[in-house]
Every structure is written in structure tokens, then in C-alpha cells.
Amino acid sequence: MSAPPSPPGAERTDGSSVPIGALVPLTRPGWVEAGRHLLAGLELAVREVNDAGGIGGRPLELVVRDTAADPQRASAAVDELARLGVAAVVGEYHSVVARAAAARAAALNLPFLCSSAVLDALTEQPTPWVARIAPAQSHGWQIYADFLVGAGHGRIAVATQPSVYWASGTRILREYLAPRGATVVELDVRDLDASAVCDALVDHRATALLLLVGHPEPAVPIVKAVRRDRRLATVMIGAPAGQPEFPEWLALLGGDGAAIPFLRYLPERLGPLGERVGTALRERLGQAPSFVAFEGYDTVVVLADVLRTRAGGDPARAGEPWPRVAVEGTRGQIRFSRTPGIGVWQWTWAPTQVVDRDPAKPGRFRVLHTG
Template sequence: MVRKTAIIASGAAVAVVVAVAVLFLLQSTPTRPAEPIRIGLVVPLSSPGAYTQGEEIKQGAEIAVEEVNAKGGIRGRQIVLYVEDSQGLPEKGRAVVEKLITRDSVHAIVGEYHSAVAMAEIEVINRYGIPMVLASTWADALREKEYAPVFNVSPYNAGNADHIVKFLMHIGATTVIMLNEDTDYGVGLAKAMQDAIRRLNAPIRFSSETVERTSKDFTPVLLKYKTTPPDILVTAVTPPGGFLLWKQAYEVGLAPTAKTLLYDASGSFQRYTEMWPAVGKGGQYMAGFAPYAPHMKLTETGKKVVETFKQKYGREPTYLVMQGYDAMKAMLTAIQTADSTEPGKIIQALREISFEGTRGTIKFSKERGVYFQQWKEIPVLSLQYTQVDQSIAQATILFPVEYATGRLARPPSS
């Protein structure tokens, strides 16, 4: 009996020694940091892409990442951005998305500005099943493919066209000419405008013409319409071509005039620091489509993003900053909700999340077609500059009427 007790006591002593040794080793071994969450960011950052726009999407996305990392990341995992330049080229966009997935092993991807580039990128995204939130790609064809991993927080042609047609009806326009660029975005918006006019039963005679986005001379096209000018000349041409088109429309005396309003459907006229030096007096009385204005109603999140951006860069953010932020926040919210970096779980979370973005509550539609996995209720405005060198914050909000800060102004009759 005594011998048995001694064996038990001896065994207990050994167990204590082993436990102490293990504890010592655990305390003396450095804790391995949690694996970071790797997010790819794809935007145009060099020519021939719209590199200024790409940089602004990047700036907004970085603010979203910095906010999360400052709070300890997601479940203790920091977010690491892998930034790639798509250069505004579909083949380059396809290649960098493939690299991000196969070489960098990113868990998800955010970004893009050019619809044509995104069309190439989402083929790779769909093949690998990696989630992607598009930041500023307006072509409806992207949604019509109904690819399960692809989501969109930006304005979209069908919604934009509805807004523009309602604005045209509001101001009583009956004849409209549209000059659209030769891209998926431009051609798609022209079609969306025709569809919206039919759907809304608008009393508008509408025609469109496709022009080269990179053209250096739009004068021959503009002169065709001067003999019988429309009520409104709508342009869907992104800069630098868009700036040149507006300048030449003014120089040939087509628009803006007392008869013909000049309306930008690309959202580019908000880039007033670049527009005024390029367009000059041609921008006075110009109106346009805007997904954001500093004097529109923002959420608390939106107000914080504006303040952070001003502190970092010393100027007002554009709508692209807001969309870059919203796209990244959507992805990070889905990863946190899923509590996983497994692609299928992130995709499922994206389908179900509802969260506060910069300009409203963001949730993705489950409808088919052009609304597929789109933030359908994104707020948009029509604005007008009435003086040369106005900032976007000084522009008059014309429409919707509940946001209006003034009425449409026209140049005096010559």
C-alpha cells in the first residue's frame, strides 16, 4: 500500500514538472502574429487609363482599410492591400487580377474604374470564384452577366439614365442629342437612355452618336447639330476627351446657349479643379450628373470620410473617393460578418449585409439583370455651375426636387 502511494506521488510530481516546463516554453516563445487579410486593389494608375480617377478610388479604399486596422483589424488580423495598376487596358486588368489571385493569394479584390477593363477582369474573378466589389464601373453589361462573385456599389447606367430622363422631363426638354464615347460605358448609357425614355413614356425625341473617346477634334460632329440645335446636348465622354468636347461645343456656339443646355452624363464635370483650366467659359451654365456633392445629405460615416480626406489631402473628396471607400467597406464588412476569408462565405455575406456607407444604407439587390448584386438605391443628383471657377460645393443642385438649392439658369440670349 505504501509502495502504490509512492508511485502515485512520484507520477504527480513529474506531471507538475512537465506542466511548468511547457508553461515556461510558451512564455519564452514569441507569439506569431495572426495571418493578415490580403485584399487586392485594382485601379488605373497610369496612362492610357484614367489615372487621376484611379488614384482617388485608391485613396478612398485606403481610408476604409486604415479605419479597420486602427481598431485592431478583423478578429485581430490586419488588412494588407496589394495594389495593381490596370492602366485602363482590358488585357492588363485581366493579367493583374490573375496575378493577385494565383501569386499573391489575395482573399478578395476591390476596385476598377473603366467598365471595359472590368469586363475582362470579372471573367478571371468568376473562373476562380474570388469575391470582387466594383467601385466605379457603370456599364450594365457587368451586372447582366450575373456572376456570383461580383458586386457593385457605384452608379450604373440603367439607374443613371432613369435619373437623367426624369430631369429632362422636369425642365421640359423635348429634343435631346447625345454624344457618347466608344466604350462599354458610353454605348451602354446611350442604350439605357433610350430604354428609360420608353419605360417612363417621356415626350422626348432622342438620338445618339458614338464618338472616339481619344479624339482631338470633335468640331465636325458638333457642327452637324448647330443648324437645328437640340434643347439639350448630353455628353457621355470621360476626360480628357470630355473636357475637349465641352470646350469645342462652346467655341462653335452650340452649347451652352439660351437655346441648348450642355449636360455631362459622365460625372466628370465634378472634377472642377481640372475642368475649369481645360474648359474655361465653356463650363459656365453647364449642368451634369453627380453621384456626390459636398452639400448633399451624408451619413455620419460619409461626414467622417470627408473630414479624414480633408485632413490628409487638404481638399474636398470627389465621388470616386466615396465610392472607393464604400467598395472597400463592403468587402471588409462581409469578411467580418462571415468571420472567414473563405471565398464562398464572403460571397454569401456580401449578398446579405446591410451597412452604413457614405451616402446611405448599402445593400445588394437580389434582382436579376441590370440590378444583379447592385446597390440599387444609390443617391444621384443633377447640378449646374452658374459662374466660372465655381467649386462643386458652390454648384446649384437642380434635381431631385427634394434636394434642390436653386433653379436652372441659362446664358442670356445673344
């Protein structure tokens, strides 16, 4: 099990290490389970970098800050980390939080390598200081839309909450599905409880319900209500944002949480590096690692390569080399490029799958579609 993050002010500042800041949701209302996996990947890679000699003989030091899914807290953390002299900032899972962190890092000319957040517009304007490991939302959600069309779904309902992230996802689905003859109707869960969501699905004759809502509330009650409503026996439940990936989903829903397709950023088969890292992550977490844990590991692998080539981690120069990165990650070779509509340096792309939990064995995943 990983050690808890150091308290503020406990980090070394004597120059003996190369400090990097890490933004992670570790308390509610952040998605704590995702944060735990992300931190496990970051910590494992830091340990391995240091075992191999660190950065020019200096060890990497992870300076962890809990964002708790709060954009203002993340922005303040970036300011604090900059004052501490970190060479770069990494991490974050929640897209709206990562956007705030990216904006502040860019304003400070502080490199930020985003691990897991997918919102296309991570920054308002193009910046040389920010790069991202996770695929952009438009890329992954179009693959999910392809899956929906291939599965024959033409009347799709989305249960949604107010959020830039959920609104962006709804727009991507609608724009991509409309030319293919599919309709998307929004169900605002501020106005509808789980029972009313079921009634709305019947009224709209929906063939699929996508959960664009928080976890565990209100996602879990909605799933339970739909599963128990005989009128909706043929309605597919989907969760493109990946809620069913983590063991907590299975613990809360059991068999009801199976057969709910979601996006996962893993290849069908891991290579030797991925297999080795996966084994180490399983030992560290005490459970199967999610794709978020691999994203954390790959983040540090990339940043270590950048820091080794930029004057031993000089933060004044570390923002330039994203386009020169070519490193082997756990899920393939990582290179960054500029992509239309995305203002940050982007890995194009991590392997993307649509998977679900097998109803016959909910602890096992089934690959339904790849993109």
C-alpha cells in the first residue's frame, strides 16, 4: 500500500532532489478510487526512475496535493507548488479541475503533464507548457458513438448533470450520432429522481441510457431502478466516462453493474513493460489496476525523459521538448503532436476500448469494440 502524501511544508527544498508536483483527488467529492489508482501509478514510476539513478543522479521527489475535485483548490496548489520550486506538475483526473490547473500552470510558465483528464479544451489558448497523456474526449466518445451505432441504438437518452464535461460529452454524441440517424435526448437529474428517469425512458422509447452523472450518486440509484423496471428490460445502460472500471462499482451494484459498456484506455494485450508494471501495480493496490494507474505510470516515464534532456530538470526549459518525446510507455510508444481543436500537446492516441463487466462473472471485463 502506498504511503500517505507528505503534509504541506514537509518537502525538502535543499536541491538534493528534483521535486515534481502531483495533483490527485484523494478526498470527496473527488473520485477517491480513481485518485488512489493515479497516485499508485505515479509513485511506482518515481520509485523505478530513482532506482535507475534518478535525474542526473538526483532522485525524483513527488510532492502530492489533494484537489478533492475542486478547481480553485487545484489552482491554489499549482501556485504553492511553483513557490516550492517544482520542475513540473503532473496528474489530475477530473477534467474541470485539470483545466483550472492547466490555466494556472501555463500562466506561470510551469510545465504541466496531465495524466487522466480528457476535456478537449484543457486550455483556452494554445500553450507550449501543457501536454496530455489521456485521449481527448472527442476522440474517445466518438469511438463510443461508433459502438452505439454498431449495436443498433438509434434512440439514446443521457442522464446528465450541469458540468462542462458532461455538456461537452452530450454535444459530441449528438453531433456524431445525428448524421447517422440517431437521436439524443437529455434527462436532467436535478429535476428527475431514479423512478422518474425510468418513466422518461419509457416515454421517449429509448433503447439506451447513458450515465453522464456522478458516481456513486446519482449513478448507482439510477442503475438499480432501471434494472428493476420490467418496462426497460431491453434498454442498454452505458457509462462512457468509465464509472464501472473501479471495484467500488462492483461492490455497490454487484451483478446489476455488469453489461454497462464504458471507455477504457488499454490495449487488448499489454506488452512486456505493461505486464510487468501491471503486476507491480496490483501488488501496490491490492487489486487489479485500472487504466488510470497506467496513465499515472506513463506520465512519470514521459516527464523523466523530458527532465533528463533539459538541463537536469531546469523548469525554465522543460516546457519546450514535448514534440521531441518518443518513449515506450505501458500501452505503446508515446509521442505528442498538435491536434486541431486541442490547445495542448497531445499523445495521439492511447489505445481505446469499449468494454463491460461480464454478467456471468462481473469481476471480468469483456472487450466489445476497439478504436
